[in-house]
Amino acid sequence: RRFAERARARRRLALRPLLAVLAVLVVVAGLAYVLLWSPLLVVREVGVVGLERLERPAVAELVEPAVGTPLARVDTAALEEAVEQVPLVETATVARVWPSGLEVRVVERVPVAAVADPAGGYSVVDRTGLTVLHEAEVPTDVPLVAVDLVSARPGTVEAVTRVLDGLPPDLREQVATAGGTSPDDVVLDLRSGARVVWGGAEETPVKADVLLALLQRPAAVYDVSSPAAPVTRGG
Incomplete structure (x- = not known):
């Protein structure tokens, strides 16, 4: 027992x-x-943050097909790839927000210039030259690139966009047109009517600081091509 x-x-x-x-x-x-x-933890809400120029529907409509899908089964990488196909979007991050949400965090490309489109209107480009918008008129917050593609030396447009990309936003907004005949001969025409002889794209941050200081004094021409010895003419 x-x-x-x-x-x-x-x-x-x-x-x-x-x-x-x-x-x-x-x-x-x-x-x-x-x-x-389980239907308890499905996607019910989509939030979008980081938008400046884009409207929310342009992004949300690419993510909203996930509504009703269990949150754990959502392919966030595929949604990020879809959102990044929008020309104005540089990067997109999609995160799960428990218990029933998705948050899309967008970093937009920064428009730096407008270029006349042979087909009509203007292509707005970022620092890489990628077209992010198409406008019927030149936007008021970006300069127009005015380069004669027939006579200008190769690399001139790239140099102009590099200069514009390197400008502080408050200075870039003062530029009406930007052009040149070679990569070492970039010229900026300000909305005030003054002209800036910039030279090449090198030392752009230093030249920008010098120009901001010079703009405190009225002049017709500001020459910062040699930032250590800037020159002003007229006034």
Whole structure:
């Protein structure tokens, strides 16, 4: 009799690890169901942050097909790739917001110049030359690139856009047109009517600081091509 009781006790002890494993499996299966198939944790809301020029629907409509999908099963990488196809979007990050949301964080490309389109209107480009917008008129907050592509030396347009990209936003907004005949001969025409002889794209941050200081004094021409020895003419 004692032997039988000890045998039953040993069997109970042997079953405990198995029962514990089964209990864990049941819990894991329950959690997996709730996360992957249950309607309790599906996407119900989409938030979009970081927009400046873009309207919310342009981004939200690319993510809203995920509404109704269990949050854990949403392919965030695919959604990010879809949003980054929008020309004005440089990067997009899609994050799960438990229990039922998605947040899209957008970094927009920064327009630095407008270029006349042979087909009509103006292409607004970023620092890489990528067209991010097309406008019927020149936008008021970016300069027009005025370069004669027939006579200008190769690399002139690239030099002009590099200069514009390197300008502080408050200075870039003062530029009406930017042009030149070579990469070392960039010229900026300000909305005030003054002209800036910039030279090449090198030392752009230094030249910008010098120009901002010179603009405190009225002049017709500001020459910062040699920032260590700037020159002003007229006034």
